[in-house]
Amino acid sequence: MTSRSYTCAIVGTGAIAGAHAEAIAQLAGRARLVGAVDVDVDRAAAFAASWDVPAYPTPAALLQDGRPDLVHVCTPPGTHLPLALECLAAGAVPVVEKPPVLSLAGVDRLRAAEEATGVPMATVFQHRFGSGAVRLRRLVAEGALGRPLVASASTLWFRDDDYFAVPWRGKWELEGGGPTMGHGIHQFDLLLSILGPWRSVTAIAARQARPTDTEDVSAALVRFESGAVATVVNSLVSPRQTSQLRFDFERATVDLEHLYGYTDAHWTFTAAPTAPDVASAWDSGPTDTPSGHTAQLAAVLDALDTGGTPPVSTADTRMTMEFVAAVYASAFTGGTVEQGEITDGHPFYDSMAGTGAPWPTTSSR
CATH class of the missing domain: 3.30.360.10 (Dihydrodipicolinate Reductase; domain 2)
Structure with missing residues (x-):
């Protein structure tokens, strides 16, 4: 299997973001953190400094300027759907913390966006x-x-x-x-x-x-x-x-x-x-x-390497x-x-x- 190195960014720099950043660091050579953003500018700056990456003012700026391959969505649940849709439209794979959306209707919107963009997403169910x-x-x-x-x-x-x-x-x-x-x-x-x-x-x-x-x-x-x-x-x-x-x-x-x-x-x-x-x-x-x-990020990268669907897919999530x-x-x-x-x-x-x-x-x- 041919593997490549993927660039990753984090949206939402609260407590769970550290677990995502550590996972990226553990997979050095396969994944690299390239940026972070948070509505709390000071918190984003402190997080970005601790991981030696730039902090971006908005998710749109991160997607446009950082152009990450994957975006780890670590914000409160009510914001997951619009952020994941924004990532899919930009061609970045959203890796979304649980719960990925607030309803079944939200899951179906994500599945439709996947089909329209040709970009997959993964829900974080690491167990x-x-x-x-x-x-x-x-x-x-x-x-x-x-x-x-x-x-x-x-x-x-x-x-x-x-x-x-x-x-x-x-x-x-x-x-x-x-x-x-x-x-x-x-x-x-x-x-x-x-x-x-x-x-x-x-x-x-x-x-x-x-x-x-x-x-x-x-x-x-x-x-x-x-x-x-x-x-x-x-x-x-x-x-x-x-x-x-x-x-x-x-x-x-x-x-x-x-x-x-x-x-x-x-x-x-x-x-x-x-x-x-x-x-x-x-x-x-x-x-x-x-x-x-x-463990889950490694499985996601394995799937991307082969052109497969990253786990946990929207079908599994549904x-x-x-x-x-x-x-x-x-x-x-x-x-x-x-x-x-x-x-x-x-x-x-x-x-x-x-x-x-x-x-x-x-x-x-």
């Missing part, structure tokens, strides 16, 4: 790219573990009231949702990448304690096309924080417990008593790659975002939502809030 997840997907594809039967994904985190003092947090129109949209999405995106297409969702959501317009807890029961069933729980009110996934197959159980990122050591493999030989399958394959931005919309639609209407049900004209197509949360807004509390 897909640790060696444990890569190995598990391979074993599932090969059928080595038997049919998937039961699974769970739990994101039990704690965010206090001060966390939501940031103006865009906890607002439907700016963040798009609560932990279902912006926190647990990493765990259940990994779940979906392992188990494949989902069929139906039945969910509840609640605002238990936090001063938000969005939920701070949700729980869903999911049925997959494979016949597997799973539970997905997302919380921002859990003092003992953990991120957990469990997959029960016919021949083995595979567990993952971590917090914000994992290594091979965070995985546990348990062979069924009737299939002790399957343990050797888990011991084969890729090892020692932690989940993170470096499956995850449709799941998010289904959780809210089910929770707020009280019914089960089928895959493919939320289309243009559906209340939850243009906004995750849909028909409205079943609790008052914070302004009326």
Whole structure:
């Protein structure tokens, strides 16, 4: 495979931008940071100085003068769509932090722009790219573990009231949702990448304690096309924080417990008593790659080198975002939502809030 060196820029120089800059630095020879921009000019200047790159006054100036191959979009969620569209129009590949947009309608606008410009984009779901997840997907594809039967994904985190003092947090129109949209999405995106297409969702959501317009807890029961069933729980009110996934197959159980990122050591493999030989399958394959931005960026560059579609594609992203919309639609209407049900004209197509949360807004509390 012939590899080339790609120029990268960062839009939005808040906390997560450092992870992107570090990933670019880790791939020196394949990627090079060439500029940064932020609405906070002083913050942009400080960030750019720390990475020895120029700071640009606007994204338009960065795209015109810096002409990066890739643009890492690290701004608040409500700004992702216009920035990604601007990058696509300029011929730069957007690498967009989660959640990539605020609605299914936004995903479809991005897919249309990709087709019109011929430029791909990637959503940052970095947990897909640790060696444990890569190995598990391979074993599932090969059928080595038997049919998937039961699974769970739990994101039990704690965010206090001060966390939501940031103006865009906890607002439907700016963040798009609560932990279902912006926190647990990493765990259940990994779940979906392992188990494949989902069929139906039945969910509840609640605002238990936090001063938000969005939920701070949700729980869903999911049925997959494979016949597997799973539970997905997302919380921002859990003092003992953990991120957990469990997959029960016919021949083995595979567990993952971590917090914000994992290594091979965070995985546990348990062979069924009737299939002790399957343990050797888990011991084969890729090892020692932690989940993170470096692993995903390397995969994106690999795809670009071969003219392929960078992971995570908009098609993959849509499956995850449709799941998010289904959780809210089910929770707020009280019914089960089928895959493919939320289309243009559906209340939850243009906004995750849909028909409205079943609790008052914070302004009326």
